[in-house]
Amino acid sequence: MSAVNDYVKYITQTITKYIDQPKEERKKMRKEKKETREAFAFRWFGILPYVIMMNKGKREKSLKGNDK
Structure with missing residues (x-):
């Protein structure tokens, strides 16, 4: 049960971190990721x-x- 709680905590932190970023920064990160993709x-x-x-x-x- 602890593993599930840890996973939910990780997902929540990741989503919160993503939402707190400015829109321009998110677009920039997406563009960089797309360029480095194989x-x-x-x-x-x-x-x-x-x-x-x-x-x-x-x-x-x-x-x-x-x-x-």
Whole structure:
């Protein structure tokens, strides 16, 4: 039961802190968070898209090198 009370206390403090901030500051924080957010593919699928892109790049380079 104590864990639930601690969680409710944390949520209440977080909401109160958010509401007490000026509107401009909230907008600024949202904008900063949006700018630092990772790309959609990385957020949803982790490192897998990065690995696929790296392998694709290596494959294309090796194919171009063989054409010479």
